[in-house]
Amino acid sequence: MTPPNNRSFPHRLAVLALLLPLALASCTGTGTVGGGTPAAGPSTGSTHDSSMGADAKQLQPASTAEADWNPVTDALGRTGKFGDGNTVYRIPLPRTDLHVVTGGVAVKSGLSLGGYAAFAKYDDGTMLMGDLVVTEAELPKVTDALQAHGIGQTALHKHLPEQSPSVWWTHIHAMGDPVKLAEGLKAALDATAIAPAAAAGDQTAPDLDSAGIDAALGRKGAADGGIYKFSLPRAETITDEGHVLPPTFGVTTAINFQPVGGGKAAINGDFAMIGPEVQKVIQALRKGGITVVSVHNHSVTDEPRLFYAHFWAVEDAVTLAKALRAALDSTNLKAAG
Numbered sequence: 001m002t003p004p005n006n007r008s009f010p011h012r013l014a015v016l017a018l019l020l021p022l023a024l025a026s027c028t029g030t031g032t033v034g035g036g037t038p039a040a041g042p043s044t045g046s047t048h049d050s051s052m053g054a055d056a057k058q059l060q061p062a063s064t065a066e067a068d069w070n071p072v073t074d075a076l077g078r079t080g081k082f083g084d085g086n087t088v089y090r091i092p093l094p095r096t097d098l099h100v101v102t103g104g105v106a107v108k109s110g111l112s113l114g115g116y117a118a119f120a121k122y123d124d125g126t127m128l129m130g131d132l133v134v135t136e137a138e139l140p141k142v143t144d145a146l147q148a149h150g151i152g153q154t155a156l157h158k159h160l161p162e163q164s165p166s167v168w169w170t171h172i173h174a175m176g177d178p179v180k181l182a183e184g185l186k187a188a189l190d191a192t193a194i195a196p197a198a199a200a201g202d203q204t205a206p207d208l209d210s211a212g213i214d215a216a217l218g219r220k221g222a223a224d225g226g227i228y229k230f231s232l233p234r235a236e237t238i239t240d241e242g243h244v245l246p247p248t249f250g251v252t253t254a255i256n257f258q259p260v261g262g263g264k265a266a267i268n269g270d271f272a273m274i275g276p277e278v279q280k281v282i283q284a285l286r287k288g289g290i291t292v293v294s295v296h297n298h299s300v301t302d303e304p305r306l307f308y309a310h311f312w313a314v315e316d317a318v319t320l321a322k323a324l325r326a327a328l329d330s331t332n333l334k335a336a337g
């Protein structure tokens with residue numbers, strides 16, 4: 001009589017033959033199964049190599065001159081200005097043609113309707129980033145034009161709680177030849193009534209207690225087009241697939257005050273936040289009676305991952321500034337001054 005253990009010996013050999021490749025794969029860390037096909041893992045949500053790590057090379061934007069952007073401005077029929085040490089060329093695209101009303105306030109283009117396109121040259125190509133302000137009727141045609149020319153839309157949302165007419169904001173991003181990028185952007189702009197050239201805004205100083213606002217926020221603002229503005233960069237370096245993004249690209253906290261009379265202001269803008277800061281900012285804004293309009297991303301592959309909280313309120317300007325200060329202090333801003 002054959003012992004039971006001997007009877008099962010061929011079966012044991014078969015099992016070992018199946019298990020041995022799995023054990024070897026686990027030991028070598030290859031993550032392969034069977035014929036060597038990599039096992040499925042979580043997607044990084046980015047086209048760049050996630051193994052690059054924190055020590056990966058960061059591409060800096062090059063310093064450029066006006067002449068470097070002449071082909072772009074010729075294609076667009078619009079000119080811009082430099083920022084961040086002549087590294088970013090930013091072209092304003094305000095909706096001066098629209099009469100938008102929110103909560104009974106006639107919104108000036110400088111408060112909420114100031115779209116833009118920003119360009120910078122890197123070793124591997126030119127980057128385009130921007131924010132286009134479009135009406136609901138224009139939006140489908142703008143989307144089709146951008147997509148047809150390889151310009152990505154990285155966000156689509158609203159900055160105002162309710163408005164008439166209905167307006168949308170779409171953020172754009174692309175890398176490539178600067179002239180081709182400009183031609184694609186021009187096709188999208190041609191689907192809108194955005195003016196061919198930015199009209200000179202109202203340069204009178206806003207009727208606000210700017211000194212009181214500055215003191216409350218702990219920073220000095222600037223008057224522009226009848227609006228009192230703050231653009232506040234974060235302390236850390238922001239990148240997109242290894243490309244360093246200077247603040248002129250729009251990766252900042254923006255706070256705008258539009259006077260409405262009697263020392264009051266309508267405020268609008270957005271807070272640039274990392275994940276752990278989002279709830280703190282929302283809570284600070286609501287404690288100050290400020291409406292949170294939307295929370296979203298502007299980019300797809302930025303690092304650190306940034307969220308933006310858009311807000312709205314109409315009240316005494318200095319009182320609002322004090323409420324905004326609490327929200328600012330919840331974020332990692334570059335030191336004032």
